[in-house]
Amino acid sequence: MNRAAVTSLVVFVLLVAVGWYLTNLQSSKDNPPTSPVPTGSAPAGSSDLGALKIAPEGKMAGYSRDRFPHWASQGNSCDTREIVLQRQGTDVKTDKDCKAVSGTWNSAYDGVVIKDGGEVDIDHTVPLAEAWRSGADKWTDDERKAFANDLGGIQLLAVTAKSNRSKGDQDPAKWKPPVESYWCTYAQHWIAVKITYKLTVDQAEHDALAVMLKAC
16 A cells, blocks of 8 residues: 555544544533442531522332342341441441340430340431432432442441331421430431432421530
8 A cells, every 4th residue: 555545544533533523522522421329338428408409309109128128138147227226336246147245235315225126227318218209209210229329338227126216207397305415416417418419308307406506
């Protein structure tokens, strides 16, 4: 092949490459990538109410706790529940199956000290049903699983069964921790989880959070 032919071939290849780049550049502008629901740890806390999107609460149609596969395996015979018990308890001893056989847990919601791991409930700061009504109904089951098993430290909390079941799936407009000194932390954690997972708040929920933040 002579020099002129080689030069023409090189120019042609360059033109094709430039054309491909410009086409894909325009496509990326027209169709920006969507941001997946975070699967990592939520931040330690947030007082930034302004970062939350206010929207009417969604419906419960289609909801089931099975849509949020929780207490997933974490390896070494441990599941999410057992990891939380180990991390949030004091002097926790486990058996060969990773079950907590002894330890002490302080329930932040009501200030009760628990000595039996079997009597500890693991609460979702933002309940699963509340997440569903706030946008999680549009997630995939894998994204809901990540939310339900978030070991970042603030979405899962070891508390008494009584306080957990009293709370149920209620938001701060309908339920607050009995220990008022925990209101600030609770509000900050609630806000942080909702920001991290891009969940909405309704107006009553927003206003209740604003009241709780005054305790900070």
